[in-house]
Amino acid sequence: MKKTKFYILGFSALMLCDTLTQISFKLASNHGGEFAMQLEWFISIFSQPWIYGAVLGYLGSFIAWMTLLKHAPVGPAFAASHLEVVLVLVVSAVYFGDRLAPMQIVGAFLIVLGIVCLSFSEADKENVEAH
Amino acid sequence: MSSIAILIWVINVTLDTVGHIALKFAAVADKEESTELARWKSMLGSFPLWIGIVCFCLEFVVWLAFLSVLSLSQGVLLGAINMVSIVIAGRLVFKENLDRMRLLGMALITLGVIFVGIYG
Numbered sequence: 228m229k230k231t232k233f234y235i236l237g238f239s240a241l242m243l244c245d246t247l248t249q250i251s252f253k254l255a256s257n258h259g260g261e262f263a264m265q266l267e268w269f270i271s272i273f274s275q276p277w278i279y280g281a282v283l284g285y286l287g288s289f290i291a292w293m294t295l296l297k298h299a300p301v302g303p304a305f306a307a308s309h310l311e312v313v314l315v316l317v318v319s320a321v322y323f324g325d326r327l328a329p330m331q332i333v334g335a336f337l338i339v340l341g342i343v344c345l346s347f348s349e350a351d352k353e354n355v356e357a358h
Numbered sequence: 359m360s361s362i363a364i365l366i367w368v369i370n371v372t373l374d375t376v377g378h379i380a381l382k383f384a385a386v387a388d389k390e391e392s393t394e395l396a397r398w399k400s401m402l403g404s405f406p407l408w409i410g411i412v413c414f415c416l417e418f419v420v421w422l423a424f425l426s427v428l429s430l431s432q433g434v435l436l437g438a439i440n441m442v443s444i445v446i447a448g449r450l451v452f453k454e455n456l457d458r459m460r461l462l463g464m465a466l467i468t469l470g471v472i473f474v475g476i477y478g
Contacts, residue, residue: 249430249433249434250430252421252422252425252430253425253430253433255422256422256423256425256426257426259422259426260426261426261427262362262366262422262423262424262426262427269419272422278422281418309438309441311434312434312435312438315430315431315434316431316434316435318430319429319430319431319434320431323429323430323431325429325430325431325432327431327432327474328477330473330476330477331432331435331473331474331477333470333473334435334469334470334471334472334473334474334477335431335435335470335474336470337466337467337469337470337473338435338438338466338467338470338471338474339470340466340470341438341441341462341463341464341465341466341467341468341470342438342441342463342467343463344459344460344462344463344466345441345445345459345460345463345464345467347459347463348457348459348460348463
């Protein structure tokens with residue numbers, strides 16, 4: 228398989244698994260209602276399937292991450308492992324009807340920019356270590 | 359953000375940071391072993407590794423509690439502060455390097471999280 232194709236597939240798989248995990252978490256927590264330090268809340272959460280979707284998502288992310296790290300540079304891999312935020316935001320707007328205030332959208336933009344900076348820093352670190 | 363959301367958020371950040379630092383401790387304390395199996399056996403007997411595993415198991419439940427009091431979009435954005443706390447902890451505990459790009463990334467994420475939290 229060509230390198231580019233491998234990266235695209237690997238990054239997509241990682242982002243999809245991370246997004247699936249977060250959506251499953253949200254659906255599971257919706258089922259249990261607002262958090263209460265009571266046994267009923269825990270039973271309600273763990274007795275429906277979405278919580279296991281989150282576990283599967285975690286497992287998928289782990290496999291995708293370890294496969295990617297074996298071949299991909301750590302900088303872009305780091306970005307892909309955290310930029311699922313963007314996909315989660317899109318899905319939560321479309322599927323859950325979440326709406327962010329204008330200043331929160333600015334905040335989201337800053338966070339994404341910050342993640343990109345951290346990725347560049349990781350890539351630089353790898354380059355320094357390689358030389 | 360309600361006070362319960364802030365409390366759960368702080369617990370989540372703490373667990374995530376302690377978990378990552380504990381795993382790093384387990385990884386760097388790893389002795390030279392001849393085989394991969396021996397390496398894993400040695401790691402599984404490591405106390406920090408188990409602290410990390412317990413932290414991540416607790417974090418699983420705490421994250422559920424967090425999303426039960428906030429929307430998913432706000433939750434994932436506020437959760438980004440974990441990256442900042444882990445970098446700071448890595449610096450304090452392992453003296454990891456903090457270059458300009460990393461500092462800039464941390465500052466942007468912190469500012470973004472403040473915006474999301476304050477205007478939520």
